[in-house]
């Protein structure tokens with residue numbers, strides 16, 4: 383079930399970010415590495431938590447995955463892209479891997495964005511982590527470009543088209559209808 387997080391979940395966001403750092407280190411990617419100042423990382427999470435809504439995927443009364451719905455990042459997107467109708471996500475973490483809890487949350491947020499009439503679902507993520515990019519591609523995202531902004535390691539820009547994919551899905555439904563008629 384899709385829920386909106388509240389103050390009682392703030393520490394959980396910090397915990398899963400720490401957990402993600404350890405999990406990624408064991409995977410051999412440089413994501414979240416390279417001398418990051420963890421005090422700054424946690425201060426940035428708090429700033430986002432104060433400013434933006436966080437949503438979660440709740441299973442049996444516990445939050446199993448979470449993400450922030452933020453403003454599109456001006457460092458990375460063109461002025462025209464920034465004005466487009468979109469849901470922009472960040473701080474996407476799962477409490478337990480291998481259960482598709484993150485996928486369930488991502489798809490629920492995509493469904494909600496589509497119902498709200500949004501054109502795009504967008505995010506930026508770690509530039510060099512191709513396995514992470516592949517995760518999003520499996521979820522219908524395409525790689526727009528990788529922005530090279532000094533000091534920002536997360537310039538891989540991905541988006542999912544909510545309108546065309548919706549049209550394609552409906553066309554698929556129609557096709558089934560034709561064959562079953």
Ligand SMILES: CC(C)(COP(=O)(O)OP(=O)(O)OC[C@H]1O[C@@H](n2cnc3c(N)ncnc32)[C@H](O)[C@@H]1OP(=O)(O)O)[C@@H](O)C(=O)NCCC(=O)NCCS
Pocket residue numbers: 402406409411413447473474475476477478479480481482483484485486505506507508511513514517
């Ligand atoms: C991204 C995330 C929320 C997805 O959760 P989920 O849908 O429940 O999926 P899982 O965690 O089970 O991962 C699914 C697959 O994607 C891979 N994957 C996910 N995030 C990855 C990452 N950052 N780097 C490399 N591989 C990653 C997993 O290794 C797994 O691969 P496998 O099927 O070959 O084992 C979760 O993997 C996570 O918390 N990752 C760490 C933090 C992160 O990178 N967040 C995204 C920031 S943009």
